[in-house]
Amino acid sequence: MEFLSGLKEKDTWELSQLTGEKIGSTVKVNGAVHAVRDMGTVAFVILRKREGLIQCVYEEGTARFALKDVREAATVEVTGRLEASEKAKGGIEIRMEAIRILSMPAASLPLAISKWKLNTSLEAKLNYRSVSLRNVRERAKFQIQEGLVRGFREFLYQQGFTEIHTPKIGAKGAEGGSNLFRLDYFHRPAVLAQSPQFYKQMMVGVFDRVFETGPVFRAEKHNTKRHLNEYTSLDFEMGYIDGFEDVMAMETGFLQFAMDFLRENYKSPLQILEVSLPETNRIPAVRFDEIKEKVAAKYGRKIKNPFDLEPEEELLIGQYAKEEWKSDFVFVTHYPSKKRPFYAMDDPEDDRFTLSFDLLFRGLEVTTGGQRIHDYTMLIEKLKKRGMSEEGMEQYLDTFKHGMPPHGGLGIGMERLAMQLLGEENVRETTLFPRDLSRLEP
Amino acid sequence: MEFLSGLKEKDTWELSQLTGEKIGSTVKVNGAVHAVRDMGTVAFVILRKREGLIQCVYEEGTARFALKDVREAATVEVTGRLEASEKAKGGIEIRMEAIRILSMPAASLPLAISKWKLNTSLEAKLNYRSVSLRNVRERAKFQIQEGLVRGFREFLYQQGFTEIHTPKIGAKGAEGGSNLFRLDYFHRPAVLAQSPQFYKQMMVGVFDRVFETGPVFRAEKHNTKRHLNEYTSLDFEMGYIDGFEDVMAMETGFLQFAMDFLRENYKSPLQILEVSLPETNRIPAVRFDEIKEKVAAKYGRKIKNPFDLEPEEELLIGQYAKEEWKSDFVFVTHYPSKKRPFYAMDDPEDDRFTLSFDLLFRGLEVTTGGQRIHDYTMLIEKLKKRGMSEEGMEQYLDTFKHGMPPHGGLGIGMERLAMQLLGEENVRETTLFPRDLSRLEP
Numbered sequence: 001m002e003f004l005s006g007l008k009e010k011d012t013w014e015l016s017q018l019t020g021e022k023i024g025s026t027v028k029v030n031g032a033v034h035a036v037r038d039m040g041t042v043a044f045v046i047l048r049k050r051e052g053l054i055q056c057v058y059e060e061g062t063a064r065f066a067l068k069d070v071r072e073a074a075t076v077e078v079t080g081r082l083e084a085s086e087k088a089k090g091g092i093e094i095r096m097e098a099i100r101i102l103s104m105p106a107a108s109l110p111l112a113i114s115k116w117k118l119n120t121s122l123e124a125k126l127n128y129r130s131v132s133l134r135n136v137r138e139r140a141k142f143q144i145q146e147g148l149v150r151g152f153r154e155f156l157y158q159q160g161f162t163e164i165h166t167p168k169i170g171a172k173g174a175e176g177g178s179n180l181f182r183l184d185y186f187h188r189p190a191v192l193a194q195s196p197q198f199y200k201q202m203m204v205g206v207f208d209r210v211f212e213t214g215p216v217f218r219a220e221k222h223n224t225k226r227h228l229n230e231y232t233s234l235d236f237e238m239g240y241i242d243g244f245e246d247v248m249a250m251e252t253g254f255l256q257f258a259m260d261f262l263r264e265n266y267k268s269p270l271q272i273l274e275v276s277l278p279e280t281n282r283i284p285a286v287r288f289d290e291i292k293e294k295v296a297a298k299y300g301r302k303i304k305n306p307f308d309l310e311p312e313e314e315l316l317i318g319q320y321a322k323e324e325w326k327s328d329f330v331f332v333t334h335y336p337s338k339k340r341p342f343y344a345m346d347d348p349e350d351d352r353f354t355l356s357f358d359l360l361f362r363g364l365e366v367t368t369g370g371q372r373i374h375d376y377t378m379l380i381e382k383l384k385k386r387g388m389s390e391e392g393m394e395q396y397l398d399t400f401k402h403g404m405p406p407h408g409g410l411g412i413g414m415e416r417l418a419m420q421l422l423g424e425e426n427v428r429e430t431t432l433f434p435r436d437l438s439r440l441e442p
Numbered sequence: 443m444e445f446l447s448g449l450k451e452k453d454t455w456e457l458s459q460l461t462g463e464k465i466g467s468t469v470k471v472n473g474a475v476h477a478v479r480d481m482g483t484v485a486f487v488i489l490r491k492r493e494g495l496i497q498c499v500y501e502e503g504t505a506r507f508a509l510k511d512v513r514e515a516a517t518v519e520v521t522g523r524l525e526a527s528e529k530a531k532g533g534i535e536i537r538m539e540a541i542r543i544l545s546m547p548a549a550s551l552p553l554a555i556s557k558w559k560l561n562t563s564l565e566a567k568l569n570y571r572s573v574s575l576r577n578v579r580e581r582a583k584f585q586i587q588e589g590l591v592r593g594f595r596e597f598l599y600q601q602g603f604t605e606i607h608t609p610k611i612g613a614k615g616a617e618g619g620s621n622l623f624r625l626d627y628f629h630r631p632a633v634l635a636q637s638p639q640f641y642k643q644m645m646v647g648v649f650d651r652v653f654e655t656g657p658v659f660r661a662e663k664h665n666t667k668r669h670l671n672e673y674t675s676l677d678f679e680m681g682y683i684d685g686f687e688d689v690m691a692m693e694t695g696f697l698q699f700a701m702d703f704l705r706e707n708y709k710s711p712l713q714i715l716e717v718s719l720p721e722t723n724r725i726p727a728v729r730f731d732e733i734k735e736k737v738a739a740k741y742g743r744k745i746k747n748p749f750d751l752e753p754e755e756e757l758l759i760g761q762y763a764k765e766e767w768k769s770d771f772v773f774v775t776h777y778p779s780k781k782r783p784f785y786a787m788d789d790p791e792d793d794r795f796t797l798s799f800d801l802l803f804r805g806l807e808v809t810t811g812g813q814r815i816h817d818y819t820m821l822i823e824k825l826k827k828r829g830m831s832e833e834g835m836e837q838y839l840d841t842f843k844h845g846m847p848p849h850g851g852l853g854i855g856m857e858r859l860a861m862q863l864l865g866e867e868n869v870r871e872t873t874l875f876p877r878d879l880s881r882l883e884p
Contacts, residue, residue, distance in 0.1 A: 004724075004725045004773065007695040008687075008688065014602065050651060051602075075681075075846070075847040102682070103847055103848060105818075105843065105844050106842070106843045130841040131841075139649070142606070146605045146606075150605065157592070160456065162492070164588075164874055167657075169877055169882070171883045181627070182626070203575070203874075206576055207492055215607070215657070217611065229611075229627075239517075245450075249448065249449055252446040281447060282446075284446075285446055287443075376547075394884075395569070395570075395572065395883060401548045403515030406517075406545060414607070432607060432609075432645075433608055433609045442640075
């Protein structure tokens with residue numbers, strides 16, 4: 001029988017606590033043995049902690065233990081004198097006196113994680129995910145990813161959005177169609193949510209503005225560098241909009257906030273990966289049909305299909321935006337209606353197009369959004385026009401029967417956003433545990 | 443062709459912006475028509491906005507439109523004079539001059555949402571979810587739920603945790619057994635994650651401390667007031683612990699932080715629901731076998747099974763903690779080994795029990811946590827002892843082969859935590875869109 005009264009103070013220090021003030025004093029630090037470099041008369045034991053690496057110096061006489069007891073990948077608690085060092089990272093190092101072994105590995109590491117750049121294939125990185133991410137650069141990618149998600153939420157809380165948690169198992173997909181994972185739900189057919197679309201719209205009538213950060217599932221048989229079968233979607237939906245421009249303005253606001261947020265709170269991983277954050281103060285928005293023509297003219301390309309964008313065209317639009325408007329981002333607006341789901345609001349001036357947009361970041365689509373139909377009659381007509389059934393969507397449709405404000409929203413592919421920000425070639429590089437056609441483990 | 447430069451200023455006001463300063467000036471406010479109360483000479487039109495309700499006064503002469511045009515559940519934009527009013531909520535009201543109808547409902551509401559207490563069955567509330575939550579009290583539950591999740595993240599960021607996003611589709615469940623939803627993943631058998639357990643442990647070796655807030659799936663055939671088949675789990679896992687007491691201390695710290703966070707940032711929904719926040723400064727922790735005996739003695743109950751806790755026993759433990767220790771919370775420690783998954787660390791002093799705990803909140807389990815096995819050999823032996831196969835867990839097990847610090851963690855059922863905080867009788871009351879044996883929609 002005891003009582004818990006809250007956080008316990010520890011006698012071990014984190015890196016950010018080991019400042020100049022403590023120079024000369026005895027400190028205790030725990031961590032994983034990242035590398036051991038035996039130079040003969042002295043040895044360096046590099047400890048990996050969540051905030052970075054710290055160098056510990058081993059010298060016989062000072063250290064009251066044998067160097068051979070310190071094994072790579074062991075976790076330890078080191079006691080020693082904190083000293084200033086010009087050569088060590090961060091300007092400090094620990095002269096080791098005592099060590100307590102917390103755990104020992106049972107096998108040697110399959111990857112040379114202590115190298116600055118992890119020199120191995122993507123396949124190996126993914127197969128040994130829990131080891132490869134111990135590399136400081138690999139790990140930094142996911143610290144930046146955290147910053148993006150955190151920035152998204154922080155910005156939207158400030159803008160009066162309410163966070164929601166919607167079910168991933170449901171009776172019907174939001175976009176319909178064949179890209180759904182199917183499962184048996186207590187002897188009833190069910191699907192995994194390909195987006196929280198229906199739910200976030202339903203909740204706009206309750207909270208006016210809502211967002212969700214969660215997994216979505218797409219049973220697409222694509223095997224490309226930019227597709228995943230499960231990813232994290234940053235979704236929001238906002239009511240009382242004057243048009244889909246309000247949604248683009250909100251996303252621009254988010255990007256501005258997120259870049260500042262990273263700059264302020266994620267200095268270390270940005271430095272480690274040498275990331276240069278993109279400008280976000282002025283993002284061009286251009287019509288789908290217009291930019292297709294511009295790109296065709298500038299790069300001498302034939303327009304094969306006026307109602308579709310090929311990946312190569314997206315790349316060229318990115319190039320065009322960079323060259324002509326000095327922007328890494330470009331909103332492409334007024335997507336063709338047949339490329340958008342039934343709930344997209346058609347342009348009243350030309351219903352072959354919608355009041356919607358994609359955001360391209362350095363030539364890759366990272367967001368799809370737009371205004372939605374909020375009028376019940378219009379929604380039912382659109383369903384009919386498409387030959388779709390109302391089955392499994394009754395409660396979604398009823399929401400509109402009972403009144404909904406004009407609204408719109410978007411979904412951002414979190415891993416893609418991180419991929420483009422970090423200049424990666426494959427979205428799996430910025431996915432913690434990717435799921436694709438061939439990968440279901442780890 | 444245009445440029446987006448960030449957030450656009452609107453000429454409509456939110457409730458918190460309508461302060462005393464603006465009294466007497468003309469304001470524009472949008473919202474949903476929550477209720478229309480026609481008193482003969484004057485009428486009151488109550489608008490629902492995300493921050494609450496605002497009363498608008500309709501008088502012929504002042505208003506340049508007909509009252510009959512204002513329909514319940516329409517969304518509108520009202521222009522009028524802001525006036526002080528002793529009777530109106532918040533001390534202000536708007537004398538209506540003009541109205542712009544943004545949308546009209548196609549049918550009347552199935553529930554009387556404008557009543558203070560929504561007088562209907564749980565079934566009806568869930569069937570008409572997008573309508574029932576428009577009731578101000580129903581909605582407030584989910585605002586408080588947001589505060590709990592937000593407080594969880596905010597606290598853990600401060601404590602050096604990294605947020606992760608782990609896959610929900612996988613090859614094998616963390617706890618094994620029969621409670622898994624199964625699906626076909628491109629012609630391979632797959633399951634939905636019943637917890638992020640394996641992944642968060644794997645990531646402790648990378649980030650030292652990690653957390654995730656996401657959905658988990660349990661194909662349990664329970665049909666009770668406290669079980670869901672999909673829920674939001676607040677999970678964390680921390681390395682370099684001295685014992686599972688560190689995990690309980692961290693949870694106590696979270697609860698303290700969260701209650702303060704709610705008190706500061708969620709005043710309005712707390713008031714609406716008249717929530718009294720529980721004390722968290724001193725949470726008792728008592729052994730499983732000990733509390734069973736205490737409860738049996740105090741309430742004259744026979745111990746049927748010394749290795750199991752029945753729901754009624756949990757209730758009595760809650761009562762005991764309240765009566766004897768004046769606490770709404772109680773940690774029950776040292777759960778029997780056979781009731782815990784293979785990765786739980788057995789108590790070296792008596793391996794029939796584990797170094798683990800549940801947290802009961804007002805007599806209901808809201809958290810399961812404990813220390814995990816971090817030694818590879820010990821883990822493999824435990825698997826063998828249980829007759830379990832390593833299949834599908836290779837990469838999880840390899841993580842331990844390559845060194846892991848002593849660690850532990852927990853999972854909190856978010857909906858249950860909210861349920862107990864709000865004094866609800868059924869967990870579905872605090873679940874946005876519940877999934878249970880009979881409910882797959884909406």
